[in-house]
Amino acid sequence: MRRIPERKVDIGPDATITLEAYADTIVPGEKRWPGDRAIAGVSAGGGAVASGALDLLRWDATGIHDGLEDLADRVNDHARAYADKAGLTLDPAVPPFVSLDYDERVRLVQALTAPGHPEKDFWVLLSLFCNMAFDSAAHLHTAEALAEGHPGLTAMGITQPDADGLWRFQDFGYGRQLADPHPDTTPTGSPA
Structure with missing residues (x-):
């Protein structure tokens, strides 16, 4: 099968860890290593991040690839405002959204995706792509994803193709x- 040429946008380390934390909020997974700050570790097995959410988001076919740095900055601005309002102290060693614990991340994402939020469309779209990485591996050939043990396809029981x-x-x-x-x-x- 011939693959469509693709371009993946490079993003900085703060945007990467922020978007990983966002993806993990949408489809949680287990920590990749003990000190992993992006992954909250509230679920067993691989979640959106292990399923390649960042690869899917960075893929030019999504149409949001060029705006990822801005989305990361925006969610960090919202996390800062959320923390101020809730009286939370953020860890300056990581971006604000990453500094929030999982439950706080969930509450913030719920607020951002709620009807009437002026930026709702951005956050719903970002959430859908994070979910898509897990439940369809849209950025990968299905047979290859299964051969590599893709967490989402495996969790759903998608079988290997015939020979x-x-x-x-x-x-x-x-x-x-x-x-x-x-x-x-x-x-x-x-x-x-």
């Missing part, structure tokens, strides 16, 4: 075959 790279299912979704294949269907399953 020829095609998926065939022994059981019908409704417990029975609903229709016969069209007589002109090729052996690969394509219509003639």
Whole structure:
């Protein structure tokens, strides 16, 4: 299968860790190492970050790739304001959003994605892409993602393709075959 040429945007370390923390808030996973500040570690197994959320966000096919630094700055500004209002002390060693504990991150993301928030569209879109990395591996070829043990596809029970790279299912979704294949269907399953 020929892959579409892609361009991935480079982002700085503060934007990277901030967007990782955002992605982990959307689909949490386990820490990558004991001192991991981006991943809160509230779930077992890999979450959005381990599923490649940053690769998907940085991919030019998303259309948000060029605005990632700005989104990271914006969520950090919101985290600063949230912390001030809640009387929280932020750790200056990491970006403000990363400094929030998981529950505070969740509350902030809920506020940003709530109906009526003036920037809701940005945060919903960012959240959808983080979720997409986990539940569809849109930035990867499905067979390759499965071969590498993609956390989301594995968690959903997506099976490996047959040896020829095609998926065939022994059981019908409704417990029975609903229709016969069209007589002109090729052996690969394509219509003639």
